[in-house]
Structure formats: structure tokens, C-alpha cells
Amino acid sequence: MRFPTLQTWFGKKASAATKGQRKDRSQLRVGIPKVLNIWTTHQFWVGFLKELGVSSENIIFSSDTSEEQGREFGKGRGTVDCCYPVKCISGHYGELIFGQKKKINILLSPMIHSLPSALYGHVEDTVTCTRVMAGPENIKAGFLKERDIFAENNVVYASPFVSLGDRHVVTEQIHSSLKDVFDLDAEETTRAVTRGFAALDDVTERIRRQGREILSWCAENHKPCVLVLARPYHMDTGIGHEIEAEIQACGYPILWLQYLPTDPDLMNWLFEADLKVGRIKSPFDISDVWTSSYSSNTNEIMWGAKVAARCPWITCVVRLSSYECGMDQPTYTPSQKIVEATGTLYFKFGDLDSTKPAGGIKIRVETISHYLGKYSPQIIQRKLSYLSPHCPLAELNSPTEPSAAETARITVV
Ligand code: SF4
Numbered sequence: 001m002r003f004p005t006l007q008t009w010f011g012k013k014a015s016a017a018t019k020g021q022r023k024d025r026s027q028l029r030v031g032i033p034k035v036l037n038i039w040t041t042h043q044f045w046v047g048f049l050k051e052l053g054v055s056s057e058n059i060i061f062s063s064d065t066s067e068e069q070g071r072e073f074g075k076g077r078g079t080v081d082c083c084y085p086v087k088c089i090s091g092h093y094g095e096l097i098f099g100q101k102k103k104i105n106i107l108l109s110p111m112i113h114s115l116p117s118a119l120y121g122h123v124e125d126t127v128t129c130t131r132v133m134a135g136p137e138n139i140k141a142g143f144l145k146e147r148d149i150f151a152e153n154n155v156v157y158a159s160p161f162v163s164l165g166d167r168h169v170v171t172e173q174i175h176s177s178l179k180d181v182f183d184l185d186a187e188e189t190t191r192a193v194t195r196g197f198a199a200l201d202d203v204t205e206r207i208r209r210q211g212r213e214i215l216s217w218c219a220e221n222h223k224p225c226v227l228v229l230a231r232p233y234h235m236d237t238g239i240g241h242e243i244e245a246e247i248q249a250c251g252y253p254i255l256w257l258q259y260l261p262t263d264p265d266l267m268n269w270l271f272e273a274d275l276k277v278g279r280i281k282s283p284f285d286i287s288d289v290w291t292s293s294y295s296s297n298t299n300e301i302m303w304g305a306k307v308a309a310r311c312p313w314i315t316c317v318v319r320l321s322s323y324e325c326g327m328d329q330p331t332y333t334p335s336q337k338i339v340e341a342t343g344t345l346y347f348k349f350g351d352l353d354s355t356k357p358a359g360g361i362k363i364r365v366e367t368i369s370h371y372l373g374k375y376s377p378q379i380i381q382r383k384l385s386y387l388s389p390h391c392p393l394a395e396l397n398s399p400t401e402p403s404a405a406e407t408a409r410i411t412v413v
Contacts, residue, residue, distance in 0.1 A: 023183060025053040031096035031104035031155075034061040035089045036132045037112045037297075039232035040204075040258050041164055045108065047199025048174075051192035052182060060104060062092040065238030067354050069095055077142030083324040084353040085233050086131050089139040097143075097153050106156045106181060109136040114165030115296040116200065118262045119303055122284040123293035126165040129327045156181055165296065167197060204259070212261035212393070214253045218313035219394035224376035225253040226368075227308045229335060230320035231297045231328075232258055234352075240320050241356040243349055243365070247318065250369040255314065257304035265392040270310040272388055289338060301331055305338040312383035315376040316345035316368065323353035342386070343379055345371050 030049055032038060038045070042061070049059050063069060065088045073094025078087060089109075096107055111133055117126040127133075136159045143149040143157075150157045160177035163169050175189040184192075218225050226247055234240035235256065244254045267283035274280045279288050286293055290302040308314045317339045321328040332348065339346045347368050349361075384391075 023053060023188075025182070026055050027058070028054050028106065028182075029058045029060060029100075029102065029104045030054055030106045030108050031060045031062070031100070032108050033089055033092035033096060034064070034236070035092050036085060036135055036233050037115060037128055038110075039235050041112065041115070041200060043203040044164065044196040044200040045110070046196075048192045048196035050199075051195035052184070052188065060096065060100065062095045065091065065236050065354075067238075069238070070354060073098055074142075077139075077145075079138055079141045079145070081324075082138065083131060083326070084322045085231070085236075085239055085325075086135045086138060088238070088354065089135055090142050093139055093143060097149060097155055103153065104155060106158055107150065109140075109157070109159050111136050111159055111161045112164060113161055114163040116164055116167075116204075117296050117300060119284045119286065119293075119296075119299050120165060122282050123286060123299045125294040126296035126299065127294055128296060129298075131327075170197075207259040208261045211255050211259050212263065212266065214255060215261065215266075215311070215313055216393045218253065219391060222377070222380065223253075223313065224315035224372055224380065225255055225313055226316045226318055226372070227255045227257065227260070227304060227311075227314045228318050228320065229257050229301055229304050229308070229339075230318075231301075231322075234320040234322075238354070239322060239352065241349075241352060241361065243318065243320065243361055246361060246365040247368060250365065250372075252316075252369070252372055257300055260304060260307055263392075269387060269390065269392055270307060273386070289334060295327060298327055298331055301328075301335055302338070305335040308344055309338050309342045310383065310387070312380045312387070314344065315379040316347070316372050318368070319346065319348040319350075320352060321348070321350045323351045342383055343375075344383075345375065345379070 032042070032045055034042070046056075046059055050056065070088055070091035072091070074088070074090030074092075077090040077094065093107065093109070096104055112128050113133055114125065114127045117123075120126050140157060140159065158178060158181045160174050162173050171190050171193045174193060175184055175186055178184055179189070214225055217223070226244070228234070228244050230240060244256075248254045262284075268275070271280065271283040274288070275283070284303065286299060286302050286306065289306065290299065293299045305317065308317045319332075319335065321332075332350075336346050336348070345368070347364065349364070
């Protein structure tokens with residue numbers, strides 16, 4: 001099926017035809033469904049669109065997922081049975097098409113094939129789950145099955161296939177798929193992609209720095225924190241159900257896997273024993289626990305479990321997983337075993353879907369808080385004893401040299 005382009009729209013603009021000048025896209029309204037891996041790549045799309053001249057207020061993200069959103073905007077548009085994070089996208093599309101006071105012109109729903117990752121180069125690949133990749137095609141079908149809802153609402157549907165993990169191919173991918181949609185030339189595509197990656201790198205770096213500040217504070221004050229081991233879209237309040245916020249409200253700082261600090265001094269300290277015995281080639285090497293390392297988010301979950309097992313102040317891991325997630329199934333046991341090997345607490349909330357089990361969450365958060373309070377001091381001391389006293393985060397009051405037996409123990413985690 002062929003989708004309409006915005007040739008008419010650009011044709012009305014006097015500057016559109018002037019070679020070398022920036023085209024006027026300031027009034028163009030672009031809607032982006034805030035789903036799946038948009039959660040960790042949205043700054044790329046914001047930077048990209050802003051460089052093209054789309055103004056900030058005209059870049060519209062859908063709301064967090066909710067049952068109401070699905071009921072009001074996505075009802076009857078489901079196609080194949082799927083995991084909840086994909087199934088709920090119908091509501092996001094519908095909200096962008098039907099729920100805006102000022103209509104959007106373009107619905108931009110990228111098919112993200114691979115992701116930027118700190119593990120890039122240390123793993124087999126950083127591709128996304130196939131359901132993530134194909135999600136936009138799946139959901140689009142629900143808006144075309146009876147009649148073309150996009151055309152009826154004068155919305156251009158744009159779904160570029162992008163390998164954000166392989167930067168060298170992105171300009172070409174975006175130019176070939178979006179050139180008609182945005183009236184793009186090659187030069188401005190290059191500029192916009194460069195700006196997109198700069199914006200993404202900048203925000204990722206800033207949040208990682210905040211993660212390090214949290215760990216430094218914990219180290220200085222002998223306090224525990226909690227690591228959320230989940231996929232990026234569990235940050236969506238309608239997918240992850242704000243479980244981490246409930247734990248934070250009990251006084252425990254939260255770190256998300258996606259924004260763990262990756263500084264070499266910290267990583268080398270945590271993985272020193274493994275590197276010394278040649279068990280891994282780099283702190284980002286997960287071949288010791290996960291050989292089939294193709295899937296970006298899965299790789300990061302396994303790496304995050306290893307970091308949590310070693311980092312003294314991460315005394316608890318909270319694992320989140322969605323209803324019908326096939327990708328998570330094989331990771332449950334290994335990630336739990338890795339985390340618990342050093343006595344770190346591990347709690348799993350599985351099969352999360354549209355309904356927030358508020359009562360169950362409350363009871364379990366009370367349990368987590370109880371165990372955190374009771375066992376964190378011992379967990380911190382025990383994990384510190386496995387590590388060298390030269391902690392890059394803070395001066396440790398009573399550093400302890402690891403014994404040979406303790407060093408041996410950490411290398412088998
Ligand atoms: S990783 Fe799991 S939850 Fe995410 S899209 Fe794939 S199957 Fe669905």
C-alpha cells in the first residue's frame with residue numbers, strides 16, 4: 001500500500017524549493033508513539049526533528065500507557081495476539097490520531113532494528129526483540145483493516161527501519177525511508193542524524209552521571225540502593241506500574257539498568273577479579289554467563305545482573321517483566337542466580353499487563369523494604385570484602401583486603 005506524502009504541504013512553502021536553504025517545517029506537527037525502545041532513544045528523534053526545523057511544541061509524544069487510553073483509542077484495533085508492551089501501541093496510535101486538539105500531520109513510528117548499547121563490540125549484536133522491530137507493522141494493520149484511518153485523518157504514516165546500534169547505516173536508512181515524507185535531501189539528513197545522535201549521547205551521559213552520583217552518595221553514607229532490571233518501556237507508568245516509585249518512597253534510591261554508570265574506573269574496580277583470572281576480556285563482556293548475546297535489552301539485563309552482584313551498595317534487584325514476553329523467559333533463572341550468588345536480594349514482578357495490581361504491589365513493596373532494612377548492612381560489607389579497597393566512588397572507612405577464598409567466590413558469580 002502506498003502512503004501519501006507531504007508534497008502538497010511543502011509545495012505551498014515558498015522556501016521549500018530554494019536549494020541550500022533550510023526548509024520551513026516549523027508548522028509541521030509530528031506525533032511519536034511513546035512506546036517500546038522510544039523510551040531510551042527519544043532524544044535521537046527530538047534532535048533529528050529539531051535539526052529539520054520542526055519546532056519543539058510540534059513534536060508530540062503520546063501519553064504513558066493506560067487502560068483508558070487503550071479503551072478510548074485502541075479498542076477493536078488489535079491484530080495478532082502479542083505481549084502487552086506491543087498490544088498497547090494501538091492506544092498510542094489512536095491517541096495521536098484522534099486525541100489531539102490540533103491534528104498531527106505525520107505519525108512517526110520507527111521500526112528500531114538495533115540499539116546503541118554500552119555492550120556494543122563486546123557482544124554478538126545489539127538487535128531488538130523481533131516483536132519490537134515488527135511492532136509498528138503489526139499495529140498499523142489495525143488502522144487499515146477496514147479502511148485507511150491515516151488517510152481519512154490526513155495523517156502521513158512514516159515508519160523508518162533504523163539500526164540505531166549501527167550508526168554508519170542510519171543516514172542512508174532514514175534518507176531512503178523519509179525523503180518523501182519530510183522532503184529531505186541527503187545533506188540535511190546527514191546533519192539531522194548527527195544532531196540526533198549528539199542529543200541522545202548527551203542525555204544518556206547526563207543520566208549515567210546521575211547514576212554515579214547516587215552510587216557515590218550510597219558509598220559515602222553506607223546506604224543501599226535498588227537496581228531495576230527491566231526493559232526500557234517498563235519506565236512507562238502503565239507498563240511498569242510505578243513499582244520502583246513505591247520502593248523509592250520507602251527511602252531507597254533507584255537505579256535503572258539502562259543508565260548504570262559505565263566509567264572505566266568503576267567498571268574495572270567491580271570486575272577486577274574476573275579480568276585478572278581472564279574470565280572475561282572486558283567489564284562489558286557477558287560471554288561467561290550468556291553466549292547467545294544478540295538481543296540488546298536481554299544482553300543488558302544479564303550484564304546488569306552481574307553489576308548488581310558485585311556492586312556493594314546495590315543490595316537489591318527488582319526484576320520487571322511483561323505478560324507474554326518470550327524474550328524474558330530464558331533469562332529469569334540465570335539473572336536470579338547471578339544476583340543471589342553474592343547474597344544480593346532479588347524480587348521479581350512478572351506477567352505485568354494493563355491492570356495495576358495495586359494491593360499486591362503494596363504488600364510486596366513492604367516486604368522488599370523490610371528485607372532491605374534488615375539485610376543491607378551485611379550485604380554491603382560482604383560485597384566490599386570481595387573487592388579491592390581502592391573504591392573509585394568514595395573513601396571507604398574500613399577497607400578490607402579480599403581473602404583468596406573470597407576472590408575465588410566472586411569469580412564464579
Ligand atoms: S522483549 Fe518481550 S515484552 Fe518486549 S516486545 Fe519482545 S516479547 Fe514483547
